[in-house]
Amino acid sequence: MVDGLVERFQDSARRSGSDQVSSARIARAVAYFAGPLADGATVFDPACGIGVLLMVVGDGGGGVVVRGQEIDPAAARFAGLRAELSGRADAVIQAGDSLRADAWPSLRAELVVCEPPAAGPDWGRGELLLDARWELGTPSKAEGELAWLQHCYAHTAPGGRTVIATPASVAYRKAGRRIRAELVRRGILAQVIALPGGVASSHSVPVLLWILRRPRPDDAAPSHVRLVDLTGNEPDGPLEPTDDQVADVPLIDLLDDTVDLTPGQYIHRSTRDFRAEYRSLREEIEQQVHALGALLPALRERTGEGSPDTATVSLAELFRAGLVDTDAGAPRSRSPQLDTDYLRGFLQSASNLRRSTSSSGTHRVDARAARIPQMAVADQRRYGAAFRSLQEFEERVTSLAELGKRAAALAREGLTNGALVPPADDSGE
Structure with missing residues (x-):
């Protein structure tokens, strides 16, 4: 009965594009690459929604301790009830904003899993600039995913792992290159896996899984990062990569000017699906363009009010x-x-x-x-909100320009190497 209710909720969420539900395909991939948990291990999800990832990764381990947080109180209650009805009476799900009001500041888990909510224009950077969680660097306003990644890593115990799902653009956006470089340089990043397009519930943009490890003091420094490109597979296809879908890339080779961690950049060209990659970039550009309209403030002409710089x-x-x-x-x-x-x-x-x-x-x-x-403080806040939106608009425009350059370069390479051809009609396919 519980599974039936969850399935109906997931089906409704898929149609609405809700952030509260990880798709079954993403859950399957996270569980596969997270691997088994030892008896007594703690698993934590700071954006757990209705608990999809928590339930699937903790399913095989006896005595696994389940902890979570979710900003939507109703979803948090749903996750707690689901855990209880599934035999995890000791699971604890807290309601609240994990980034702004961490309910588990001292928790360190053997496994942290997360599919963060879609990055909005304000993840809390202005309030959290000096937060101790940003040990790899303070993310920009346009890099909310890297804030979630560092939040997850802050909750990872020595020897433990983080498995986090992000959009593909997090691997190459200019604003995040310093944080990506620190992930590589410090030996924190173990793997980046590019999943096939279509694994997410609300869009077909490819998703990356980032696997981080928190080294123990006596751990040897790693020499490479494993990059896996499954974008050529079907969404429900095998997760075990073949030899030609894997590259163990030396750290020094990743630390160039761009720190582009896209697996396809390092996998043999013959395995690269130009059509799927190009379509996903087009979709992401459309999403970014749509988001721009909400960021540009609706300003009006001044009529009779005093000048803002009178005093x-x-x-x-x-x-x-x-x-x-x-x-x-x-x-x-x-x-x-x-x-x-x-x-x-x-x-x-x-x-x-x-x-x-x-x-x-x-x-x-x-x-x-x-x-x-x-000005009066209330008027200051109105202006401040407008300036903040303009700043976020400019950052998103910069990100969109980078995305456009990447799409144009991919299209040009695909057209010249024969992987892509112009459409025969107006369908764009």
Whole structure:
């Protein structure tokens, strides 16, 4: 009966594209590459939805300790009831936002699994800039997946593993290359597996599984990362890779300017499915373009209200008053009466940029010259929200430009090597 209810919920979620349910295909792949769990091991999912991954990876081990967190209280209750009815009475699922309000700060698990929710424009970076979980680097606003990856790794016990599913673009986006480099350099990244298109519930974009390991103090440093490309397989096809789908790549070969960890880049060209890869890139571009419209703020013309810069205060005065300090070189509010995004947004005004440029044209921050309009805090927050959306819009545009270059390069390579041909009609197929 429980399985029937779960199946109906999963079918409904597949149609709606819900983030609360990992597809059966992703669950199958996570369970396969996670491998068996020892008796008494702890498995943790910080974005567990209704508990799909927790149930499948803990299914074979006796006495496995199950822990989870889910932002949607109803889904968290569903996961807890499901665990209890499945004979896991000791499973504990907490409700709450894992990134902003970690319910398990001291938990260290032998296995952490996760399919994070789709990266939105605000995963909490502004509130979490100095969080200790970002030991590999603070993710940008456009790299929410790398925030989840580091959150999972922070909960991994020495000798334990993390298996996390992400979109394929996380392996090559420019904004994430420093964090990817640290994953490789520190010997944390064990494998990257490119799954076939169609394994996710709500889209056909290929999914990557990242397998991380937290080294013990006496572990030998690894010499390579295993990259596996299953994109040429059917979604329900075999998960055991063949020899020509695997490459053990030396760490030094991955640490170039781009730190592109896409498995297909290192697997023999004959196994590369150009058509599937190109179609997935087109779909991802369409999704990114759709997301852009929601990020660009709907601004209106000013009608009769006072100018925003009628009365101003200098940045130097704010520093002297102790209302502002710096974070990674950028000013940050220390007062509830001053909004950080509002502050940073007006520092980018044309007049302040002119003040911050020397006569030789060299850009420099001049705290004595930059001036900020004085507004009520409620108005500051309105402006701050608009500036924040613009910043996120610009970051997404940059990411989209990189994605476009990748799609164009792939199309050009496929057209010239014979793997792709122009359509015979207007279908685009």
